[in-house]
Amino acid sequence: MIRAIVTDIEGTTSDIRFVHQVLFPYARERLSDWIRAHHAAPEVSAALTALRHELGEPAADIDRLTAALYQFMDEDRKSTALKSLQGMIWRSGYRNGDFLGHLYPDVANSLTQWHQQGIKLYVYSSGSEEAQRLLFGNSNAGDLTRLFSGYFDTRIGAKRDVSAYRTIGERLALAPDEILFLSDIRQELDAARQAGWRTCQLVRDQADPQRQHPQVNRFDQINIQEFTE
């Protein structure tokens, strides 16, 4: 029986174009000035210290760190430090009403129904926990944060790494086959399945010809019973 659903964001609940054409450019355009202005703030300073550690350059100055962050953004590197800083910059974007978090039209209804059925809902995204809360709290379907029981980001591990799913499973205190993972990326679903989870691939645009996991186009096509043996 499925007791928890863990969902990815980009390409699953939300359009990849929103992330790549709205969120990422918003942070990119502001990053350099923003770091200069805020590097002494404790949460920013902690992220920059983590970045120095990630780079293996304990003495890196602000210019070097900024250059590394631009390189990471070019590579779409899922660096925990970068993701943390992006989340902080997006905070003002949501607060100023520069954008709303994009959710596909089928998402809010399905999440609400699953929540009403007593299924616990969680997010697992490379975006920071703060970025996840901001997106669901300021979405085009309103504030959906009340539906979620928790948020996981790259601090728990990388999304293609089976150990991340094992650790999340332990935190949820559920048997692996009681957890359903929703994602658009086959390699993430492969890792979740290796951990014993049930999986479902969202194919918002084009089907994945490899068909390694059950595929749906929308959340309202997900029949939870079908994932229970």
Ligand SMILES: CSCCC(=O)C(=O)COP(=O)(O)O
């Ligand atoms: C929380 S929205 C920003 C998502 C993000 O930064 C990202 O890198 C996409 O990660 P996902 O794991 O949701 O594909």
Ligand SMILES: [Mg+2]
């Ligand atoms: Mg995704």
